[in-house]
Amino acid sequence: MHPPPPITAEDLSIPGPAGPLALRLYRPSMAQVALPVVLYFHGGGFVGGSLNDADASATFIAEQTPALVVAVDYALAPARPFPAAPEDAHAAAQWTVEHAAGLGGDPARLAVAGDDAGGNLAAALTLIARDRNGPAILAQALVGPMLDPSMTRLGDGARLNSDLSAATCADCYRQYLPQTRQRLHPYASPLISVRQAGLPPALIVTAECDVLHKEAEHYAEALIAAGVPTQVVRFAGVNHATLASHRPALAEIAHFLRRRLWDAEVPAHPLNL
Template identity: 35%
Template sequence: MITLRKEAVQYLEAQRTGTPYYKVSPQEARAMRTVTQWQSAHKPKLASIEDHKITVRNGEQITVRLYTPVLGKTLPVIVYYHGGGWVYGNLESVDAGCQLLADQAQAIVVSVDYRLAPEYPFPTPLHDAYDSLVWVHNHMEALGGDASRLSVAGDSAGGNLATVVAYLATALEGPSLHAQTLIYPVTNVDFSTVSYLAYGEDYGLDTQAMQWFSHHYTEKANFTNPLVSPLQLEEVRNMPKTFIIAAEADVLFDEGLSYAQKLKAAGVVVEHITMPGLIHSYFSKMNYFEEATIETVTKIAQFLK
């Protein structure tokens, strides 16, 4: 029997009072998930935080936010993709985590505001994610980044995008990556694992919610597409070293573990850790999980060194 941390219990109790986001429209869900600006004694002082418009394929533009801890020094670069089931989430939803990550890892963090489903279904979010990595790579010198220490990271659906981007970078002979960090990633759109049965209701990410997200992201025929479900990838031996962080009480626990095992079997350096007593989506929900987010960022920074 899992014992949840008190902050997880408090968060879940607060969520029970309202209508579940997966029972409203995506637009209404986004409004429900608006994030307030993080204010805390633990907020780091960075050299700069700047938003930039970048051009992706087909001439469209998206926004990226650059977090730079110090100026005048060549630094590692982490391209970060937010979570939200490909349907909601934005630069603000992971702002706190990205600030902490830039400070703790002493790295330039580039947070990507990729376009969202269902208005922009698969593969548009993935294309935006990959194109932003290419943009960062092509502007590495101007950013003050070290091309030999370029990594990708993301949480939940953002972890899904991060690892598929890492795969595409190898398959398309794109930017060379130092590492990938995946926080409770979606790796297989299949709702039948043991962790789905155990945590599919009242643990922060219900089975119904994942079905809602997945059907907004793409049609059912694509659920087994390796670019949607990277656990289905046949060739992963060229993937960068990998850090997978699991929440103990999470429907996605089993697929994250299976993905770690798949990579390890292919010879990839993998570290998989479990955050005990935590639930899906804890990362950057600073009103409840500031301590856990800081703990997670510290572990990521240690892995990337």
């Protein structure tokens, strides 16, 4: 008889703002207590990507934190442009908190994470949750996030040897934010928000060979200025495409989440499925 895999994955469909919303749950198979919950948003520039793209990150976080990880298959542009994706993110967060206990999770210990466009959605969700009085989010981990549709803080792609170009970013934002004024909305552009106070502690992970690392680090500065505990880690020699599956980056994320979700004197509840 083979032992169970360390992590089990289960696909679910829940009601979303505009129809069914697909989720994939990752659980450590040997968990004996209720686990903290991490919502994960995949990358793809707002126009692509799927739950499969979150698999490596979600599996690692579920095993190493450990946590119940909920990957969200949010709306994609151009078929469903802004604000569909952040509304899906908020709906998934609300559903997850309401049903966490039955899934082996602890709704009082919720974090969000995401890479690329998913990093934008994770950051936007912390703003939405604060503005709408819930759900409470204890931590955010942003991995190579796209945070600035104005693209005024992009790095020099040639100098950085970046695999991601300004032209690609512009094309993604054009489809995600078809109306120019949407680029000024803080849920589309967390970097331009002037209200970072009260957001959850953040880890921002960037890659040296990525035009986005400069804007992500600007966001870290804004969070710090607003009094939000914030840690920034830039990985040398790594590019945008490989950052989300880079093992040292994943280890940094798991360590951060462990510290925020397990080491904060939160009592562990027996698992009762």
